[in-house]
Amino acid sequence: MKNYDLIVIGTGSGMNYVNSIIDSNPELKIAVIDKDEPGGICLTRGCIPSKLLLYPAELVRELETAPLFGIKLEIKDIDFRMIMERMRRNIGEDIEMIRQGLTESTYLDYYPEAAEFISPYTLRVGEETLHSEMIFLCTGSRPAIPPVKGLEETGYLTSDTVLGLNECPKSLAILGGSYIGAEYGHFFSAMGAEVTVIGRNSHFLPQEEPEISELARIKMSEYMRILTNHEAIEVRKESNGQKTVVAKERNSGEETKVTVDEILVATGRVPNTDILQPERAGIKTDSQGWILVDEYLETSQPNIWAFGDANGKYLLKHVGNYESGIVYLNAIMKEKVKADYHAVPHAVFSYPEIAGVGMSEQEAIKEYGEDRVVIGFKLFEDTAKGAAMEARDYFVKVILDGQEEKILGAHIIGPHASVLIHQVIPLMYTASRSAEPIIRSMDIHPSLSEVVTGAFYSRQSPKHYHHIMKHLGLED
Numbered sequence: 001m002k003n004y005d006l007i008v009i010g011t012g013s014g015m016n017y018v019n020s021i022i023d024s025n026p027e028l029k030i031a032v033i034d035k036d037e038p039g040g041i042c043l044t045r046g047c048i049p050s051k052l053l054l055y056p057a058e059l060v061r062e063l064e065t066a067p068l069f070g071i072k073l074e075i076k077d078i079d080f081r082m083i084m085e086r087m088r089r090n091i092g093e094d095i096e097m098i099r100q101g102l103t104e105s106t107y108l109d110y111y112p113e114a115a116e117f118i119s120p121y122t123l124r125v126g127e128e129t130l131h132s133e134m135i136f137l138c139t140g141s142r143p144a145i146p147p148v149k150g151l152e153e154t155g156y157l158t159s160d161t162v163l164g165l166n167e168c169p170k171s172l173a174i175l176g177g178s179y180i181g182a183e184y185g186h187f188f189s190a191m192g193a194e195v196t197v198i199g200r201n202s203h204f205l206p207q208e209e210p211e212i213s214e215l216a217r218i219k220m221s222e223y224m225r226i227l228t229n230h231e232a233i234e235v236r237k238e239s240n241g242q243k244t245v246v247a248k249e250r251n252s253g254e255e256t257k258v259t260v261d262e263i264l265v266a267t268g269r270v271p272n273t274d275i276l277q278p279e280r281a282g283i284k285t286d287s288q289g290w291i292l293v294d295e296y297l298e299t300s301q302p303n304i305w306a307f308g309d310a311n312g313k314y315l316l317k318h319v320g321n322y323e324s325g326i327v328y329l330n331a332i333m334k335e336k337v338k339a340d341y342h343a344v345p346h347a348v349f350s351y352p353e354i355a356g357v358g359m360s361e362q363e364a365i366k367e368y369g370e371d372r373v374v375i376g377f378k379l380f381e382d383t384a385k386g387a388a389m390e391a392r393d394y395f396v397k398v399i400l401d402g403q404e405e406k407i408l409g410a411h412i413i414g415p416h417a418s419v420l421i422h423q424v425i426p427l428m429y430t431a432s433r434s435a436e437p438i439i440r441s442m443d444i445h446p447s448l449s450e451v452v453t454g455a456f457y458s459r460q461s462p463k464h465y466h467h468i469m470k471h472l473g474l475e476d
Contacts, residue, residue, distance in 0.1 A: 001122070001129045001130070001131050002031070002109075002128060002129070002130050002131070003029070003130075003131050003132070004029045004030060004031045004109075004130060004131070004132040005028040005029050005030065005132065005133075005134065006021065006028060006029075006030045006031070006132060006134045006135070006136070007030075007031045007032075007033065007123065007130060007132040007134070007135045007136070008030065008031070008032045008033070008135075008136045008138065009033045009034070009115050009123075009135070009136065009137055009138060009139055009276070010033075010034055010040065010136075010137070010138030010139050010140055010308070010310070011032060011034040011038040011039055011040055011098065011102070011138075012039065012040015012041060012042060012043070012138060012140065012308060012317075012320060013040060013138055013307065013308045013317070013320035013321050013323065013324045014032075014040075014136050014138030014307075014308070014324065015032070015040075016321060016324040016325070016328075017324060017325070017327075017328040017332070018030065018032070018108070020328070021328075021332055022107045022108070024332075026107060029109075030107065030108040030109070031108065031109045031110075031111060031125075031130055031132070032102060032108050032109070032110050032111070033110075033111040033113065033115045033123075033125055033130075034111075034112060035112070035113055035114040035115070035275075036140075037095050037099070038095060038098040038099050038102055038112070039091075039094060039095050039098045040138075040140065040308075040317075040320075041140045041141070041309065041317075042317040042320075043091060043094055043095065043098075044091060044095060045159065045160045045163055046159070046317070047317055048090075048091055048094075049087050049088075049090075049091050049163050050159070050183060050184075050187075050349075051349060052086065052087040052090055052091070053083060053084075053087055053187050054183060054186065054187055054349045056078075056083050056190070057186055057187045057190035057191065057351070058190075058349075058351060060075065060078070060190040060191075061186075061190055061223075061351045063075060065390065068390045069390070078168075078191055078192060080165075080166070080167065080168040080191055080192075081166050081167070083191070084163075084165055084166060085166075087163065088163065111125045111126065111128070111130075113125050113126040114126075114275055115130075115275075115276065116275060116276055116277045116280075117276060117277050117278060117279075117280040117281040117283070118277075118280060119280060119281065120280075120281045120282050120301060121133055121135065121281065121301075121304070122281075123135075133303055134303045134304075134331060135303070135304045135305070136305050136306075136307070136327065136331070137276070137278075137283075137291060137299070137304065137305065137306040137307075137310050138306075138307060138308045138310055138320070138324075139271070139272045139273070139275075139276055139291075139306075139309075139310045140272055140308065140309045140310065141269040141270060141271055141272060141309040141310075141312075141315060142160070142269060142270060142272060143158040143159055143160060143265060143266075143267075143268075143269060143270075144265075144267050144268040144269055144270045145158075145265055145267070146175065146232070146265070146267050148175070148232045148233065148234065148235055149233065149234040149235070150234050150235040150236050150237075151232075151235045151263075151265075153237070154235045154236060154237045154243050154263070155237075155243075155263075156175075156235075156262075156263040156264065156265050157262060157263065157264045157265065158264070158265050158266075159180050159184070159264075159266060162184065162264060168188065168191045168192060168193055169188070169193055169260070169261040169262035170192075170193060170194065170261050171193060171194040171195075171196075171242075171259075171260040171261045171262075172188050172193045172194070172195050172196070172260055172261065172262050172263070172264060173195075173196045173197075173198060173243070173245045173258050173260045173262075173263050173264070174195065174196070174197045174198065174263075174264045174266055175198055175232050175245070175263065175264070175265050175266060175267055176197075176198075176199060176265065176266035176267040176268065177197050177198070177199020177200075177201060177203075177204045177205065177206070177226065177228060178199070178201075178205060178206065178207065178266070178268070179205070179207075179348050180266035181197050181199065181264075181266040182197070182204070182205055182216070182220065182348055182350040183348065183349055183350055184264055184266060185197050185220065185224045185226075185350070186220070186223075186224075186349075186350045186351050188264075189223045189224045190223070190351075194224075194225075194260075195223075195224035195225065196224065196225040196226075196227065196258045196260065197224060197225065197226045197227065198227045198230050198232055198245065198247050198258065199226070199227065199228050199229075199230065200229070200230065200231045200232075200250065201228060201229070202228055202229045202250075203217075203228060204216060204217040204220075204226050204228050205217075205348065205354065208348075208354060208356065208411070208413075209356075209360060209361060209397065209411050210475070211397075211469045211472075211474040211475060212354060212356075212397070212411055212413045214474045214475070215393060215394070215395075215413055215474055216348075216350065216352065216354060216413060218393075219351075219352055219393070220350060220351070220352075223351075227247060227256065227258075229249060229250045229251060230247040230248065230249055230250065230256065231247060231248055231250055232245050232246070232247050233246055233247065233248050233255075234246040235263065238259065241261075242259050242260060242261055243259070243260055243261070243262065243263055244257055244258065244259045244260075245257070245258045245259075245260070245263065269309070269315055270288070270289065271285075271288065271289040271290050271291070271309070271310065271312060272310075273285055273289040273290070273291060273310075274289065278291060278299075281301055281304070282300065282301045283299045283300055283301045283304060283306075284299070284300040286312070288312065290310070290311055290312025290313075291306040291310050291311050291312070292311070293305070293306050293307075293311045295338040295339060296326070296330045296336065296337065296338060296339070297311070297323055297326055297327050297330065297339055298330070298331075303331065305327045305330070305331050307320060307323035307324055307326070307327050308320030308323060308324070311323075313341065314341070314344055316344070316346060318345070319341075319344060322339075323339060326338075326339045342358065342428070343357050343358045343425060343428035343429060344357065344358075345357040345421055345422075345425050347417065347418035347421065349418065352394060352413055352414055352415065352417070353412075353413070353414065353415065353416065353417040353418050354411075354412065354413045354417055355411075355412045355417040355418045355420070355421035356409070356410065356411040356412070356421065357409060357410050357421055357424055357425050357428060358399070358407070358408055358409030358410060358428055359399060359408045359409035360399075360409060360411075361373070361375065361397075361399055361409075361462065363409075364399045364401075364408045364409060365462065368401055368403075368408070370461075370462055372401055372402055372403045373399065373400070373401065373402065373408075373462055374399075374400045374401075374402035374459045374460070374461065375397060375398070375399060375400075375459065375460055375461070375462055375464075375465040376396075376397070376398035376399075376400065376455040376456050376457070376458055376459045376460075377395060377396070377397055377398075377455055377458055377460065377465055377468065378395060378396050378451050378452075378454035378455040378457075378458055379393070379394070379395045379451075380392075380394040380395060380396075380414045380415070380448075380451050381393070381394075382451075382454070383446065383448070383450045383451045383454060384445065384446030384450070385446045385447055385448045385450065385451075386414075386448065386451055388446070389415060389448075391414055391415050393472070394413050394414025394415070395412075395413065395414065395451075395455075396410070396411075396412050396414075396420070396451050396452050396454070396455040397410065397411045397412070397455065397465075398410045398411075398424070398435075398452075398455045398456055399411075400435065400456075400459070402459075405434055405435065405436070406432065406433045406434065407424060407427055407428050407433045407434070407435055408433075410424040410452075410455075412452075414451075415448065416448060420448065420449065420451070420452050423438060423449060423452045423453075424438075424452065435456045438452065438453055438456050439453070439456055439457065
């Protein structure tokens with residue numbers, strides 16, 4: 001058995017503070033374990049490769065708007081193979097750099113193999129048995145595969161395997177109407193594929209505010225077919241090699257058949273704890289297998305910590321990075337810092353972009369009461385820059401506690417939403433969470449940032465806000 005002072009399982013966010021730990025005590029014995037290519041999910045098969053693909057798709061969509069401005073042009077060809085190879089080259093270089101650093105390091109031992117617990121604080125890794133009284137579990141997640149009849153036999157892509165494509169399918173069915181489905185629907189349709197998204201929820205992008213979900217559905221339906229409230233019940237292979245998805249409308253029971261060249265499964269993610277076997281170490285998990293942690297991110301077994309996708313709280317790289325800092329403070333620096341998730345931002349890099357931070361309207365009303373909640377609203381087209389961009393129908397929604405003038409949440413759909421949301425995020429991490437800095441500061445005029453400021457100036461009750469939403473056709 002090999003004994004270590006620290007074992008880190010996973011080479012994504014788990015590695016954020018390893019160099020700092022080594023710098024403070026070079027004599028520590030550290031083991032780093034990862035069965036997959038080093039760099040973590042985000043780099044190897046998640047947010048980085050997908051964004052390398054989505055930027056060319058965004059260019060295509062932007063070029064398609066040129067006639068609105070009197071510009072006539074034609075996209076003669078899209079080199080799909082080149083786009084895919086550029087993505088793989090970019091991430092491949094980073095993966096190799098990380099692999100080299102881990103392999104050649106004299107300060108740690110690198111094990112590119114799967115790890116499983118055999119008892120508390122003890123792991124089997126390949127032929128080796130490793131022991132440590134401090135372990136960081138950053139074991140990530142993998143695509144969830146629904147139990148649809150015929151799916152395994154017919155074959156499918158996931159967000160992992162789709163990165164290996166060299167030819168764009170002429171037609172594609174995406175099972176799942178959330179973030180991954182929306183982003184890859186945008187990508188493949190921009191590349192020329194005929195895309196159908198099949199989502200079982202009654203709303204497209206159900207995690208977003210309902211009116212934002214509806215506007216996203218309307219806008220994205222211009223370039224792909226979106227079926228909501230449909231559940232895939234069977235998949236079968238046709239004699240010509242195509243694949244047919246049979247989807248049932250969940251209320252009426254009516255069946256719809258979608259025949260395509262390829263299927264992409266984007267129905268969420270599941271933990272990797274079936275490989276890790278944490279129960280052998282006395283580490284508790286929830287019913288789905290996500291590792292349970294306390295507010296300091298420590299598991300039920302003292303000095304074993306879980307963060308990133310492993311604990312299932314927020315499957316977002318920036319949350320994993322934040323949590324790694326909390327674990328560093330608590331496990332290494334021996335502090336007692338609680339993880340704070342009151343303002344977790346997110347973005348959907350679809351077309352249009354969507355971003356949000358903090359509470360939804362319903363969460364705010366539940367906690368503060370409808371009388372205290374105030375909604376700020378501004379259309380992009382009602383700003384000079386938005387009008388210049390022909391950014392029609394898009395908007396910013398901010399949610400405030402009208403009694404304490406505190407920002408509770410913000411939600412944006414429209415151009416550069418993932419950038420604009422950052423006008424709000426820092427304010428939500430101040431003690432007062434006040435909107436005063438936005439209201440009292442100057443915006444460059446005319447800039448798109450004025451749409452965020454405008455939302456804070458234009459406030460109304462939830463009832464009046466929803467009257468506006470009905471007028472815009474986003475609610476019944």
